[in-house]
Amino acid sequence: MNRSPAHKPRPMVDLIVSVILPSFILMKLSGDDKLGVSGGLMLALAFPLGWGLFELVKYRKFNFIALLGLVSVLLTGSIGLFELDNKWLAIKEASIPAIIGIAVLVSTFTPYPLVRALLFNAAIMDVETIQKKLEENNSVQVFERKLMKATYFVAGSFAFSAIMNYVLAKWIVTSPAGTAAFNEELGQMTLYSYPMIAIPSMVMMMAIFYYLWRSIHKATGLKLEDLMVKK
Missing domain, CATH: 1.20.58 (Methane Monooxygenase Hydroxylase; Chain G, domain 1)
Known part of the structure; x- marks a missing residue:
């Protein structure tokens, strides 16, 4: 094979x-x-x-x-x-992170919350060991509350991206759609979005991961090397 x-x-x-x-x-x-x-x-x-x-x-x-x-x-x-109106570009730029943020919140009412797939999943963390320690320390409910707070933080980071995407699109792309100037402004917007939006969003996600790790550490006593999946 x-x-x-x-x-x-x-x-x-x-x-x-x-x-x-x-x-x-x-x-x-x-x-x-x-x-x-x-x-x-x-x-x-x-x-x-x-x-x-x-x-x-x-x-x-x-x-x-x-x-x-x-x-x-x-x-x-x-x-x-x-050659659609430029307002649709700003709406499109904001809609993708907004939809993801809403999906993160809505998923908390389902058996498969997205925050677990993003931050607390078996590909990254030793979920079985963590769950066992939480049960031993009677900390399951405390951790679930921390996980819910992390969910709100994740949704907030996507809300930040949505707002910044909209502002950036309205600020940079002012030429009529279907023109060379419009394409050039699109390229500028894409490049600017990384230092202005993607990097801050990445820092936010790292801070959320750190918050989740600290919460697990306090609830279980496990160190970082014990939490992560051994490759």
């Missing part, structure tokens, strides 16, 4: 192929003297799509950065190609 090669995360390559190159194409190659508006959008789409398919075929792994890049460029490209 053929096994797919081991997949090693390459965040810098993902970022370059799925974000930086499409942004460069939109900014520099969408003029009428180069690829044109439609050609620039199509080529920008090709990079995250091609990279995501390559990783899927070779490693049998979904590349979420490539997928997000593809969805973002595809939706934004549709706004450009159909």
Whole structure:
């Protein structure tokens, strides 16, 4: 039986192929003297799509950065190609993190809360050992309350992303859709979104993970090396 090669995360390559190159194409190659508006959008789409398919075929792994890049460029490209009003771009930019944040909150009323998949799951933490220690220390309810608070923090981080995405889109993209200037502003917006939105959001998620780790440590007495899954 053929096994797919081991997949090693390459965040810098993902970022370059799925974000930086499409942004460069939109900014520099969408003029009428180069690829044109439609050609620039199509080529920008090709990079995250091609990279995501390559990783899927070779490693049998979904590349979420490539997928997000593809969805973002595809939706934004549709706004450009159909020359829709710029307000739809701002709404689109805000809607994706807003939907995720709402889904995180709604999932707490189901048997499968998303915060467990994001932060407290068996791929990252030794959930079985943690649960056993919580039961031994009669700390299950205390930890569940901490987990619920972490859920609100996660939802808040997505709310921050939604608001900042909307503000950034309204601030940067002012040219009519379907023009080279519109494509160039899209590329600028994508590049600016990482230092202004993605990095702060990542810091928030790390702080939430730290809060969850501290909560587990207090409830179980386990050290960090005991909490994490042994590779």
